[in-house]
Amino acid sequence: MSAERTAELRAFNATLVAVFGLMLQAGGTLVLAVAREPVMGGTGLALLSMGNSMVWPSLNGSVTYQVPAERRSRAFAVRFGLMNVGIGAGSLIAAATVSVERPASFRYVYGIDGVSTALFAVILLVGVRGTVGWTAHAHRPNALAAPSYRTVLQDKHFVGYLVVLLGLAVFGSAQTEGPWAAFVALGPGGTAQVIGFAFAANTLAIIVFQLPVERLTRSVRRSRLLILCALCGAAAWVLTGVASLAGLSAAWAAVLVVSALGVFGVSETFLSPVIKAMPNALASDGLRGRYNSLNSATYPVSKFLGPPLAGVLLGSGVPASWVVVVTLGLLLTAAGAALLGRGLPSVAEFSVFREPTG
Numbered sequence: 001m002s003a004e005r006t007a008e009l010r011a012f013n014a015t016l017v018a019v020f021g022l023m024l025q026a027g028g029t030l031v032l033a034v035a036r037e038p039v040m041g042g043t044g045l046a047l048l049s050m051g052n053s054m055v056w057p058s059l060n061g062s063v064t065y066q067v068p069a070e071r072r073s074r075a076f077a078v079r080f081g082l083m084n085v086g087i088g089a090g091s092l093i094a095a096a097t098v099s100v101e102r103p104a105s106f107r108y109v110y111g112i113d114g115v116s117t118a119l120f121a122v123i124l125l126v127g128v129r130g131t132v133g134w135t136a137h138a139h140r141p142n143a144l145a146a147p148s149y150r151t152v153l154q155d156k157h158f159v160g161y162l163v164v165l166l167g168l169a170v171f172g173s174a175q176t177e178g179p180w181a182a183f184v185a186l187g188p189g190g191t192a193q194v195i196g197f198a199f200a201a202n203t204l205a206i207i208v209f210q211l212p213v214e215r216l217t218r219s220v221r222r223s224r225l226l227i228l229c230a231l232c233g234a235a236a237w238v239l240t241g242v243a244s245l246a247g248l249s250a251a252w253a254a255v256l257v258v259s260a261l262g263v264f265g266v267s268e269t270f271l272s273p274v275i276k277a278m279p280n281a282l283a284s285d286g287l288r289g290r291y292n293s294l295n296s297a298t299y300p301v302s303k304f305l306g307p308p309l310a311g312v313l314l315g316s317g318v319p320a321s322w323v324v325v326v327t328l329g330l331l332l333t334a335a336g337a338a339l340l341g342r343g344l345p346s347v348a349e350f351s352v353f354r355e356p357t358g
Helices: 003-034 038-066 069-097 104-128 149-153 156-171 173-177 179-184 192-216 222-243 250-275 277-282 285-314 320-341
Strands: none
Touching: 003 038, 003 104, 003 285, 038 069, 038 104, 038 277, 038 285, 069 104, 069 192, 069 250, 069 277, 149 156, 149 285, 156 173, 156 222, 156 277, 156 285, 156 320, 173 179, 173 250, 173 285, 179 192, 179 222, 179 285, 179 320, 192 250, 222 250, 222 320, 250 277, 277 285, 285 320
16 A cells, blocks of 8 residues: 555544444434343443444544634534533433433433434534545644654653643532532532533533633634633632522522532633644544543543542542542632643643744
8 A cells, every 4th residue: 555545544543433423322322222131221321322422533633634723623612512502402311302201202302313313424424524624634744653652751841731631520510510519419509400400501601601711712722722711610610619508598509509600601612622633633544543542532531530639629528628629629720720821832721833922
C-alpha cells in the first residue's frame, strides 16, 4: 500500500470508527429493547458501552477534520448545545411515554432510540464521504508518524490539561451523577420535584447560554475559560451548601437548589469550546485519535473517583464536608488552569493562531 493511500485511510478512519461505534450503540439499545433476562440485558449494556467508548473520541476527531482550526471551538460549542437540546427533548419524550405500569413503553423507547442511532450512523457515513475532511491531511508529512500513547504522554501541555480536566470532572460533573441530589435531599428544598426542576434548569441554562458564551469568549484564552468553568462550578456548590442551612424556608431552599444547577450549567458552557478543541489543537494528525481517546477517558475515570469520594463524605456524619471538599477541589483546579495557561502555546490558547501579546 502506498504512503499516500495509508495517509488517506487515516484521514477518514475517525469517521469509520464513529460509524462502527454508533452501530454498536444501536445494536446494544435494540438488545435492551427485547431483553427478557439479565444475561441479555447485560449483553446490551456491554455493546452500548463499547459503542460509547468508540463514538466520542472518533466523533471529535471527525469534527476536527471537517472544520477549519479557527471554527473548531465554535463547532464543538454548537455541538454541545445541540446535544443538550436533544437530551432535553428526549427526556420530555420519555417522561410523556414511559411508565413503570406499562413495561412495554420502555421497549418502545429503546427501540426508537436504537433505530434512530443506526440512522444517524448511515447519515454520518454518507454525509461525510467525499467532503474535504475525508482526506484532509492525505499529503501532510506528519500524518505517517507512528502513533504511540507514550508520545502523547510526553506532551507536558496536554498532560497538564488532562489534570485540569480531570479536576473539573471529579469535583464538578461527576458530582451531579448522584452525590449532588443525595446531599440536596438532606435539606429543606430536597424534594424530588425540586431536584427534577434543578436538572431541567441545568439543561435550559446550557441551551440558552451556550451560543452567547461561545460568541463573547472567542478572543479569550482557553485556559481562562477553564478557570471560569471551575469558578462557576465552585459557586454552584456554594449555593447548594447555602440551600442546606438550617432555618432556611423550603421555598428559598428550592430557589437556591434550582439556581445552583443553573449556574453549573453556565459553567459547562465555558468548558465546551475548550474540552474538544484544546487536545485537537495540540495533537498532530498521526496522534489525533490517541489525544481524543485520553481526553474522553477523563469522564469515565471521574465517575470512578467522584461518586465514591462523595459517598465517604456524605456518610461521614458531617454531610457539609462534601460541599467544602468539592468547592475547594474546583478552586484548586482553577489555580491549576492558571498555571497551565502560563506555558501553553498560542495555537492551543486561541481559536485563531496569533502571537501572544504578553
